[in-house]
Structures are given as structure tokens and as C-alpha cells.
Amino acid sequence: MKVGFIGLGNVGGKLAGSLLRNGVDLTVFDLNADLVADFAERGAATGGSAAQLMQDCDAVITCLPSPAACAAVLADMLPHVGAGKIWMEMSTTDADQIKAHAEAVIAAGGEAVDCPVSGGCHRAGTGNISIYAGCTRQTFDKVLPVLTHMGRRILHVGDVGTSSTLKVMTNYLATMNLLSLCEALTVMKAAGMDLAMTYEAIAMSSGTSFVHETESQLILSGSRDVNFTMDLVQKDIGLFQKLADDHGVPLELSPLMIEMMTDGQRRYGERAQSDRMIERLEEATGLSVTAPGFPQELVDDEPEERGYEVKVRRGA
CATH class of the missing domain: 3.40.50.720 (NAD(P)-binding Rossmann-like Domain)
Structure with a gap:
């Protein structure tokens, strides 16, 4: 082909x-x-x-x-x-x-x-x-x-169309996770916790996630460059909100998230990296939410393998 x-x-x-x-x-x-x-x-x-x-x-x-x-x-x-x-x-x-x-x-x-x-x-x-x-x-x-x-x-x-519906859902969840991690890491810093230890504590817990295991590293290193900008985040979470509105689902977290991201864009620019949302809390608290030993950029260390179809589990 x-x-x-x-x-x-x-x-x-x-x-x-x-x-x-x-x-x-x-x-x-x-x-x-x-x-x-x-x-x-x-x-x-x-x-x-x-x-x-x-x-x-x-x-x-x-x-x-x-x-x-x-x-x-x-x-x-x-x-x-x-x-x-x-x-x-x-x-x-x-x-x-x-x-x-x-x-x-x-x-x-x-x-x-x-x-x-x-x-x-x-x-x-x-x-x-x-x-x-x-x-x-x-x-x-x-x-x-x-x-x-x-x-x-x-x-x-x-x-x-099904794929696009699922994709905006996953980006909504990822953004929500990012914002909650910003708050969690800042509170731990304020409470005197070692942030490298905090990272591992989250990673081995029920609170871990793909976003934590990737983006938290860029927050802590100070890089704040996940290669995904705030305008793209706003597009995706806006599409998710539109989907909810179209189906009459009264969301509470989604409008707040859009408002928070809009504030981030006002502060850092329309196309600022999404991980810079941590800086809103750093500015509000005077804290530096960083730790030594974390990478400046993400590297996929899994070996490349030919992909495969994921089968959906169905009942009898």
C-alpha cells in the first residue's frame, strides 16, 4: 500500500x-x-x-x-x-x-x-x-x-466518529489528572515532603496514572515541556464539554477545568506548554515544586514492537 x-x-x-x-x-x-x-x-x-x-x-x-x-x-x-x-x-x-x-x-x-x-x-x-x-x-x-x-x-x-468521541474523553481525563497532580505535588511540598520520595509514593499507589508517571517527571525537573500546548488542551476539553452539553449532562469539574486552563493561557500564552499550569501554584505559594534527578524530556525506553489489535471483552 x-x-x-x-x-x-x-x-x-x-x-x-x-x-x-x-x-x-x-x-x-x-x-x-x-x-x-x-x-x-x-x-x-x-x-x-x-x-x-x-x-x-x-x-x-x-x-x-x-x-x-x-x-x-x-x-x-x-x-x-x-x-x-x-x-x-x-x-x-x-x-x-x-x-x-x-x-x-x-x-x-x-x-x-x-x-x-x-x-x-x-x-x-x-x-x-x-x-x-x-x-x-x-x-x-x-x-x-x-x-x-x-x-x-x-x-x-x-x-x-466513535474514535474521536473516545479521544476527547481520554484527553479530558488526562488534563484533569494533570491539574490534580499539580495540586497534590504543591501541597506535599508545602507540607515538607521530599518530592522525589513523593513521586515514588504516588507511582506505587492507587493514585498513580500514566500522567503521573510521565508529566510529573517534567514538572519536577523544571522542564515543563510535554510537547503539548495549552491551545490543544483547550480544543480537546472544549470538545468534551460540547459533547456533554449536546447530551444534557450537567458537568461540574469540566467548566472549572476550562476556566483554570484559560487563566493559564492568560498568564503564560495561548500556546504555552500545558505542564506550566504548576506555575500558577508556585506563584501563589512562593514554592518551587522541583526535585533533582528527573529528566528534561520524556524518552520511551520500551523496545519497538509491531502493534496488534486489542480485543474487546464481551459476555457470552
């Missing part, structure tokens, strides 16, 4: 890199010519536009920063969609939008897959991230070999 990849940013560049590293016939496109040039130097083919990639490739993957960018790229590609063409959307976007886009692709004779990733930017670079795939089973079987070069665990979730 000849694969096109559009969007070579923080996550997209790493996912595309996994395809290239594993010998996939890859053509790339991005508005940033330097990113395209880097892939060309590593052996990828390059395309002049999204439309050209759809013309030349069997499957085109998009990984873009906003719903508006996704809509613009699809509009460019759609006239060239037909039988044998597959569009794979790996952006985190609105479920209703992805459904509408998928319907347009299918109406043109193509196939569509909604396949966002979860598990941290550092794992995207090693092929160990997780991927949700929303599409027909027939389409899933076609694209599974491609997905297993980019992710470790692949979950077929059913129809297009």
Missing part, C-alpha cells in the same frame, strides 16, 4: 517517521517546507499538495492541529477520492465533523477511518502509542498493517 501523510508536526512527524522507519512506501506533505525536506532526506517521497497525495497514494493519513485545518485539507483531496482510496484521519477533532467528512469520502467511492492516537508524544516516535480506529470491519482489516507500524495497541471501536 502506498501511503501519503499530511501534517508533520509534533505528533504527525513522529507517526510518519515510524512508517518511514518500517519501510512503508511513504509520500509526505506539510505547509512547513523544512519538515518536508527533512523527510525527503530520510527517503520519503514528497507531494506538492494534499490533492496530489490523494491522487498518487492508496491511503492518505491526515494529522492536523484543528478542525478547520482538517476541513480545508479534505476539501482539497475530495475531488480525487474514488474506489480504492482510503482517508485516515488521525487528528483529534469533533465527532460530528469527522462523520460528515467520512460520509463525503464514502459517497465519492472511497473509504474512511477515524484513528486518533493516545499515549504521549514520546511514544508516537517509537511506534508504541495507542490508536483507536473507527470504520467498517472490512476497512479496518485493510489498514491494520499500516496502523501496527505506528502504534502498539490498536482498538477497532466501531463506526467512524
